[in-house]
Amino acid sequence: QITLKESGPTLVKPTQTLTLTCTFSGFSLSTSGVVVGWIRQPPGKALEWLALIYWDDDKRYSPSLKSRLTITKDTSKNQVVLTMTNMDPVDTATYYCARIPPDWSSGYGDWGQGTLVTVSS
Amino acid sequence: QSVLTQPPSVSAAPGQTVTISCSGSSSDIGNGYVSWYQQLPGTAPKVLIYENDKRPSGIPDRFSGSKSGTSATLGITGLQTGDEADYYCGTWAKSLGAYVFGAGTKVTVL
Numbered sequence: 001q002i003t004l005k006e007s008g009p010t011l012v013k014p015t016q017t018l019t020l021t022c023t024f025s026g027f028s029l030s031t032s033g034v035v036v037g038w039i040r041q042p043p044g045k046a047l048e049w050l051a052l053i054y055w056d057d058d059k060r061y062s063p064s065l066k067s068r069l070t071i072t073k074d075t076s077k078n079q080v081v082l083t084m085t086n087m088d089p090v091d092t093a094t095y096y097c098a099r100i101p102p103d104w105s106s107g108y109g110d111w112g113q114g115t116l117v118t119v120s121s
Numbered sequence: 122q123s124v125l126t127q128p129p130s131v132s133a134a135p136g137q138t139v140t141i142s143c144s145g146s147s148s149d150i151g152n153g154y155v156s157w158y159q160q161l162p163g164t165a166p167k168v169l170i171y172e173n174d175k176r177p178s179g180i181p182d183r184f185s186g187s188k189s190g191t192s193a194t195l196g197i198t199g200l201q202t203g204d205e206a207d208y209y210c211g212t213w214a215k216s217l218g219a220y221v222f223g224a225g226t227k228v229t230v231l
Contacts, residue, residue, distance in 0.1 A: 037220065039166075046123065047158070047166065047209050049220040062219050096165055106213055107156030107171030114165050 002026035004036075004097050004112035011118050012087050018117060022080040022097030029055055029075050033102030036080045038071065040093040041114075048093075052100075053080060089119045124149055125210055125223035132229040133200050141195045141226045143210030149221060150212050155193040157186055158209045160225075166209065170195060202230050 008020035020038070027034060037052035051061045051071040061069050070083045080097060094116045098108035126144040133139045143155065157170040168177055170186035173193065185196045193212075197204055210223040 039222075046224045047160075047211070047222040049211075049222060052220070060218055060220075063217055098166075104171055106154040107168055107211070108158075108166075109168050109171065109177060111165040111167065 002099065002110045004099060004110060006095055006097050006112045006115040008095075008115060008117065010116060011120065013121050014088055014119060016087050018082075018084045018087050018091070020082045020084075020095055020097075020115065020117075022082070022112060024078050024080070024097075024099070027099065027102075029053075029073050029078070029080070031055055031102055035100040036073070036097060037100070037108065038080075038082045038095060038097055039108070040091075040095045042090075042093040045093075050084075050095075051082060055102075087119045091117070092119045093117060123224040124214055124217070124221040125212065127208075127210060127223035127226045129224070130227045130229065132231055134231045135200055135202065137200050138196065138198045139200060139228060140197075141208055141210075141228070143193045143195070143223050145191050145193075145212065145214075147191055148216035149191075149214040150188065150193055151191040152215050153213045155186065155188050155210055155212045157184075157193075157195045158211065158222075159204075160207045160209065162206070169208075197228070200228075200230055204228055205230050 004024040034055045038050040094114040096114045099110040101109045154172045158166040160166045173188040174186045
């Protein structure tokens with residue numbers, strides 16, 4: 001059974017750095033073809049893709065947020081970590097991690113439940 | 122503003138059929154695979170369709186996907202009250218080097 005779960009602070013202050021952890025089970029990020037990404041959704045708004053990391057440690061970032069994002073993986077802990085610097089109230093959103101199955105060319109097949117992050121002083 | 126264009130809302134009576142369009146360009150839909158996601162109120166998105174027209178196990182065949190050129194379509198037949206949700210299309214935009222989602226379509230069952 002594939003599971004993903006996001007964890008991190010629920011409240012951050014403006015200008016602070018957000019660190020979110022995606023802890024998963026049922027697969028390994030060392031397996032060829034596995035990809036894990038982060039997606040966020042401001043309250044009442046659409047999904048926004050943030051970043052992804054490949055099994056071989058290749059990474060991709062949203063062009064509009066690239067300067068603020070860093071994605072890393074810890075294969076031994078089955079975790080993917082996303083950091084976002086210089087947080088602003090507009091970054092208030094539910095943050096999801098999701099997996100692209102290794103036999104899929106595209107599409108996020110498995111999702112975490114999401115974690116709501118509020119940016120406020 | 123989303124790279125992919127979806128209608129804000131569609132509606133139909135129970136048992137009827139709805140289609141949701143997703144329009145892009147040769148740099149995104151026209152150059153890759155489209156996925157469709159269903160997001161029920163207060164829950165995480167769930168994939169309904171991947172690689173344009175494939176259904177993951179457990180997704181009923183009432184849901185179908187297709188792609189033609191730079192547009193994709195999600196079809197829902199035998200509409201049920203439980204299908205009331207937001208639906209998003211998504212694809213890899215080669216020109217951006219990023220995954221992109223549409224703005225979402227709210228399906229209402231009348």
